[in-house]
Amino acid sequence: MIEILSPAEVARARVTGRVVADTLRTLRERCAVGTNLLEVDAWARELIAEAGAESCYVDYAPSFGRGPFGHHVCTAVEDAVLHGRPHDRTLADGDLLTLDLAVTKDGVAADAAVSFLVGERRPPEKVRLVETTERALAAAVAAVRPGARTGDVSAAVGAVLRGAGYRVNTDFGGHGIGSTMHQDPHVANDGRPGRGYRLRPGLLLALEPWVMAGTDRLVTDPDGWTLRSADGSPTSHSEHTVAVTEDGAEVLTLPTPR
Incomplete structure (x- = not known):
């Protein structure tokens, strides 16, 4: 299903996107050396409820998972990159953490992810990974405009990732979003x-x-959800929800200015 939203629905999507972005910003600020991933999930649950929204993940049960996801936010550490299921793990200095969050509010969903380093250590390889996915995301947004095709956006992302020397997995990627989290x-x-x-x-x-960093092949954890690099190398993931406008793209998952 591909949905084309009305102006009123896009306006509601802006509100949902702000909830996602503000929640991710708060979670990122709270994450520190010694933080447990289950704490992060509990914080996400509280923040989403305070915003009058609902997590898209709690009851999420696609064909590639093993039963409902059962948590409110994806937490992927180091070699984990997608669908990281929160579990009893404490963050260490220099860990590369990805938080991926999707919520619905007033019938419209929004989805975003951010990768960052915890603590004070800044291993150059990890910094480069994060910077590369952020540049690829910026290139993707720049390629979105009426009349463009999805292949134009895909090519913009691939050019940045491959140009940085990384191999690209195309099994999982971007997607349409609207009344539900994952659409065509x-x-x-x-x-x-x-x-x-x-x-x-x-x-x-x-x-x-x-x-x-070192492969384009994924392996799945015994939890049936968490996807990791097959060689144990670190990973990074950056995501925004954007609306196609009359003359380009509007990023909906930007936090409230301070």
Whole structure:
């Protein structure tokens, strides 16, 4: 299903996007050396409820998972990159942590992810990973405009990731979003320009470049959810929800200015 939202629905999506972004900012600020991933999930639950929203993940049970996800936020550490299920793990200095959050509010969903280093240590390889996915996300947003195709966005992401020397996995990527979290069209993290679905105003896309330092192959944890790099190398994942506008793209998952 591909939804084209009305102006009123896009306005509601802006509110939802702000909830996602503000929640991620608060979680990031609270994460420190010694923080337990289960604490992060509990904080997410409280913040989402305070905002009058609902997590998209608690009852999420797609074909590739093992039963409902059962938590409010994805927490992926080091070699974990996607669908990181919160568990009893304490964050260490220099850990690369990804928080991925999707919520619904007033019938519209928004989805975003941020990767960052915990504590004071800044291993150069990890810094480069985060910077690369952030640059790839910026390139993806810049490629979104009416009349462009999903392949144009995919090619923009792939050019940055491959240009930095990383191999690209296209099994999981960006996607349409609207009344539900995951919709068509799929937006792979590499592709050919001029191919795919033609973008229209009112379409919402969750764009999410992610990369693994040493491989393009994923393995799944025994929990049936958490996806990791097959070689144990560190990973990074950056994501925004954007709306296609009459003349470009509007990023909906930016935090409230302070």
